[in-house]
Amino acid sequence: MGRFGATAIRLHRTLLNSAVGCSWVIIAVTAAYLVCGAMAFVAWRITADDAWVTEFFQVPAALAMLWLSATQFWLAGQAAYHFAAGEPMRRVWTWITLSAACGLAGTVSTQIFAVKSPLNPLMLLPAWRTDSALAVWHEAGSIIGGTLQFAFLACGLRLAVRVYRQAGFLGRLKWSDRALLIAFAAYLVAVVYDVAVAFRAGKPWRWSEAAVWPVDPLLWLLLLQALLLYRSVKRMGPGWIGRCWKTLSFAVFLTALGDVGTWAFNYGYLPYPWSAVVWYVWLPAAAAYALAPAYQLEAIHRATGSFPRG
Amino acid sequence: MRAHLLTCEGCSREWRRVSNAAAPDGGAADRGLLAGILAGIESWESAPSRTEDVKARVGSAIASFLGPHATDELLGAVSAQGDNLFSTLEPVVALFLGCRAASALVDHLVARSIPRAL
Numbered sequence: 001m002g003r004f005g006a007t008a009i010r011l012h013r014t015l016l017n018s019a020v021g022c023s024w025v026i027i028a029v030t031a032a033y034l035v036c037g038a039m040a041f042v043a044w045r046i047t048a049d050d051a052w053v054t055e056f057f058q059v060p061a062a063l064a065m066l067w068l069s070a071t072q073f074w075l076a077g078q079a080a081y082h083f084a085a086g087e088p089m090r091r092v093w094t095w096i097t098l099s100a101a102c103g104l105a106g107t108v109s110t111q112i113f114a115v116k117s118p119l120n121p122l123m124l125l126p127a128w129r130t131d132s133a134l135a136v137w138h139e140a141g142s143i144i145g146g147t148l149q150f151a152f153l154a155c156g157l158r159l160a161v162r163v164y165r166q167a168g169f170l171g172r173l174k175w176s177d178r179a180l181l182i183a184f185a186a187y188l189v190a191v192v193y194d195v196a197v198a199f200r201a202g203k204p205w206r207w208s209e210a211a212v213w214p215v216d217p218l219l220w221l222l223l224l225q226a227l228l229l230y231r232s233v234k235r236m237g238p239g240w241i242g243r244c245w246k247t248l249s250f251a252v253f254l255t256a257l258g259d260v261g262t263w264a265f266n267y268g269y270l271p272y273p274w275s276a277v278v279w280y281v282w283l284p285a286a287a288a289y290a291l292a293p294a295y296q297l298e299a300i301h302r303a304t305g306s307f308p309r310g
Numbered sequence: 311m312r313a314h315l316l317t318c319e320g321c322s323r324e325w326r327r328v329s330n331a332a333a334p335d336g337g338a339a340d341r342g343l344l345a346g347i348l349a350g351i352e353s354w355e356s357a358p359s360r361t362e363d364v365k366a367r368v369g370s371a372i373a374s375f376l377g378p379h380a381t382d383e384l385l386g387a388v389s390a391q392g393d394n395l396f397s398t399l400e401p402v403v404a405l406f407l408g409c410r411a412a413s414a415l416v417d418h419l420v421a422r423s424i425p426r427a428l
Contacts, residue, residue: 084409084410087409167402169380169383235380236380237373237378237381239377242377303411
């Protein structure tokens with residue numbers, strides 16, 4: 001039992017240390033994937049064969065999204081663990097870890113189980129190959145990886161904003177931030193209008209669709225919080241702590257951009273084939289979500305001296 | 311008393327020590343050391359540049375975590391003698407990095423910055 005306990009502690013320490021300094025790995029992997037994605041896009045345009053892009057998103061990009069979601073969950077959990085119970089940042093990172101767990105479950109559901117691809121183990125079972133079964137996975141993934149993920153993230157960011165206020169460094173929104181929030185609010189109105197028109201045209205009510213409606217209002221709230229955090233970081237100046245929150249703000253901004261782009265694509269506002277560029281937004285967004293806790297951990301380890309202080 | 315000192319070894323040793331210290335040339339080394347320490351304290355207190363030096367060193371290290379603007383703002387609240395330097399900075403660092411990390415960072419800065427300034 002003693003030897004087992006010592007081995008478990010050693011393994012735990014090794015895993016803890018493995019989380020330190022992995023930001024460059026996340027950046028390198030994402031950059032490599034984006035280069036491959038750009039090459040697939042160019043190959044599609046040259047050969048006129050869209051299999052280049054669809055297969056890129058079905059297998060390598062799905063694997064990258066899965067890895068980034070799992071990394072974000074793992075690192076956010078580690079960040080929460082490094083704060084003592086009762087410390088404000090412990091609660092911040094606990095909410096973000098919950099959000100990351102939902103993000104991971106959503107990614108598994110929508111990118112793996114909801115797609116007819118070689119990555120989907122459910123394709124071996126005839127009952128799960130049907131389009132209706134795939135749609136169930138997609139809807140479940142959209143609720144967990146959409147509404148729930150963003151609701152938990154909003155709880156975490158609300159507490160992070162409170163920490164900045166407590167420290168006396170809460171930033172103030174600029175006119176450009178307010179303009180962005182007004183533009184996103186206008187987008188919300190457009191989405192509500194589209195839904196109302198669809199219902200008036202006889203679209204049937206479905207609970208699974210209604211459960212995803214809070215995503216856009218939540219994204220508006222997240223955008224507000226992200227802008228406040230970004231302005232707070234700008235007020236404090238560049239530093240290890242600010243790098244974490246600036247990256248998380250960037251992740252939220254990319255998510256909002258991807259959401260608007262997907263809506264514009266679905267309603268035909270973006271001309272084909274350039275609308276496909278929207279699909280590439282999700283990879284850097286997922287990378288930014290994973291990088292934020294990585295930077296938080298690096299800041300902590302630099303402070304404790306277990307990572308070069310620089 | 312003299313008779314007792316003749317018979318008690320412990321008391322006679324203590325008497326010799328006190329007598330030597332009170333003598334004009336006795337305990338000169340101790341007094342020299344004390345004078346050196348007092349002069350060092352006086353010189354430290356009368357040299358604001360040293361306090362500024364420590365503040366600058368600590369500020370530079372903290373700025374890499376909090377950011378230069380935040381650090382400047384916090385250092386503005388530190389007294390001229392710098393006696394509240396760490397008590398001003400540590401709680402803010404602890405908010406963002408946790409008490410354990412903030413405490414380790416301050417320990418490191420105290421060990422690194424103050425001896426260099428002496």
